[in-house]
Amino acid sequence: MDVTFSSTATDATDTSLMSNTYAGGAQNVGVRLLDNAESPITLGTAQTVDLSAGSATQTLHFKAQMEVVDGKTATAGQVESTANYILLYK
Structure with missing residues (x-):
């Protein structure tokens, strides 16, 4: 099975770092998704x-x-950040 994550709000220089979308929240931080081995996930891959x-x-x-x-x-x-995902069963 394949899992593909995406987000509509990403950092301008690192598109695999999801932006903080909480109004008035922490600044200059983002959320990165990791796989089970704690390796970074590239959004859209x-x-x-x-x-x-x-x-x-x-x-x-x-x-x-x-x-x-x-x-x-x-x-x-x-x-606050939102990740979307698609599951593709083979």
């Missing part, structure tokens, strides 16, 4: 996930972390 054969249910493991935008100084505040 399919991630192959192996499924357990014969299982009626599947659990997909992904993580998110906040990062300071390169060359900027972060300010405190709330953070």
